[in-house]
Amino acid sequence: MQLIEQFTEKAIRSGRFQPLDKIYVANKVRSLVGDEDVQAKDDEPLVAQLVELAVKRGKIEDGPTAKEILNDQLYDLLTPLPSTVNRLFWEKYEQSPQLATDWFYRLCTNNDYVKVSAIKKNVVFKHKVQGGNELEITINLSKPEKDPKAIAAAAHNKDKQYPxxxxxxxxxxxxxxxxHAARSNHxxxxxxxxxxxxxxxxxxxAYFNEHCIFLDAKHEPMQINQQTLVNLVEIEKMFPQYFVGSNADLPIVGGSLLSHEHYQGGRHVFPMMKAPIKEALxxxxxxxxxxxxxxxxxxDxxxxxxxxxxxINLGAHIINSWDHYSDPQLQLIAEKNGTRHHxxxxxxxxxxxxxxxDLVLRDNNTNEDYPLGIFHPHAQYWHIKKENIGLIEVMGRAILPARLKDELVQVKRFWxxxxxxxxxxxxxxxxxxASKREINADNVDEVMQAELAQVFANVLADAGVFKDDAAGQAGWQRFIQKL
Incomplete structure (x- = not known):
């Protein structure tokens, strides 16, 4: 079958258009890729073929931004309008919350908003560490490299951004x-x-199964307070199949986007959720x-x-107490010169x-010894992990940089x-x-996984405010007495 014709029929089957719209849809596609139809290949997605055709005909540049924009424009034609998506979602929600999210997630994978093929490139494994916790390690290979033209354009663009x-x-x-990423199919x-x-x-x-984001309709900075807990409870009542959490609302200990209030959730049981209580209160x-x-x-x-x-009330009391709690013996300072650190x-x-x-206590103080953060990955681990410890990593799932995929091959060759x-x-x-292990071709991969997981465990310990030693345990008791 011809490529444009086949895509047009798929668009009509998607439910956005009626059979009478066939000529209209075909002309929409022709405006994007050129008028003449060609034979479709059986072994390649239709949209990918249409993007290739547009490049070949000079309709778009052969660069990542132009290709992404066209890709998402075409997938948008296969996606119902936002009003229809919302109506169908809430109709399904009446039957069950999971039915609604299953349907919406499937829609977002089918229309290439969730980049399933890219996510499959990620390296993912689990490994037990000292202390018995099984941590999850990922090397994130899914996010595309930034377009050099985009980097240059951003450097010169001083205008107010939309969005x-x-x-x-x-x-x-x-x-x-x-x-700014294409979002036609969003x-x-x-x-x-x-x-x-x-x-x-x-x-x-996505960093895990059904990784979702709950976002405030207003562009307002993140903040953690009693209302946060009210919102998390409401989300859990609405979508009991998902966990939900918030990044911290301060630099160093927060996520990469503090300017817009949002939470993250999904259908995944993280290592921290399985960890037992070691001291009941x-x-x-x-x-x-x-x-x-x-x-x-x-x-935690x-x-x-x-x-x-x-x-909610007890959680808010703990948050408020921690916000104002200092313990100079442990370098825990709640506030300096009017700046909040807890x-x-x-x-x-x-x-x-x-x-x-789970309320994980955070402190974003710095000093001369730890200029990036006292409770942040320490310099000896920067070769593996230098970035902030955000929500997902707090729960025991490491997100390690793509550079490690090739670099760790060389480490194994060294071993x-x-x-x-x-x-x-x-x-x-x-x-x-190498000095503490017998490493050979049979066990080198196992050694690498074990040692990466242990580095991640050490990084999490660096970010902990009360260490697992006598001083840290005494610090815990002092804080709990204040509560």
Missing amino acids: QCVLCMENEGYLGRLG RIIRLTLGGHQWGLQYSPY TFKEYPQVEAGIVDWPMS LRLISTDTTAL TVTPIMHRDHEKFVL LKQPNQISEAHLPWAKAV
Whole structure:
């Protein structure tokens, strides 16, 4: 069958158009790729073939930005309008929340908004570390390299941006440009949280199963307070099949986007959620809430209850107390010169009827010894992980940079005494591992996985405010007494 004709029929089957619209849709496609139809190939997606055709005919540049824009314009023709998507979602929600999210996720993978083929490139494995936790390690290969033209354009562009950021509602249907991703095929579910309009979307380059984002309809900075916990509870009541959490709202300990209020969620059980409570706590004013310190490298207080009001109130009390709590013995300073340094990373999931709230205590102070953060990956681990420890990593899933895929091949060659081009940055670590292990061709991959996981565990411990030693445990007790 001819390529444009085949795509047109698929667009009509998608439900956005009626059979009478066939000529109209075909002409929309011709305006993008050229008028003459060609024979379709059986072994390649239709949209990819149409993008190739447009490049060949000079309709678009042969560059990543132009190709992405056209790709998403074509997939938009296969996607119902936002109003239709929202109507169908909430109709399905009446039957079950999971039916609705299953349908919406499938829509977002079928229309290439969620980049399934790119995500499959990621390296993913699990490994146990000292202390017994099984951590998840990913090397993130899915995100495309930035277009050099986009980088240059951004350097010269001083205008106010539209959309203001990548999370704004205004991205829905946005064509895209150099430096701002194409979003023609993007759809957002509208919902209400705390009396305000929010949106639900999926992450294009997901870090775990059904990685979704809940975003404020207004472009306002992130903040962690009692309302955050109210919103997380509302989300858990609305979508009990998902966990939901927020990045911290301060630099160094927060995520990469602090300018737009949002939460992340999805259908995944993270290592931290499986970690047991190592010390049970009781709060006399909240007898209906189970509480305790979690056996985890970072400093995590867990609250469990079926009474969400009590859970929110106790959680807010802990957040407020930590915001103002200092312990100079441990270099924990809540505020300096009017600048706040304490916050939490809050995460919530359901255990049947119970709501489980993890509050991970964060401090973003710096000093001369630790200019990037006292409670941040320390310099000895920067060869593996230098970036902030955000929400996903707090829960035990490392997101490591793409450069490691090739660099770690050279480390393995070094261990096997083969010719190599090992980076100077990896050499001290590689030598230390080699000195304590017998490494051969049969176990080199296992050694690499084990050692990467241990580095990640050490990085999480660096980010913990109360260390797993006598001083740290005494610090925990001092803070709990204040509560």
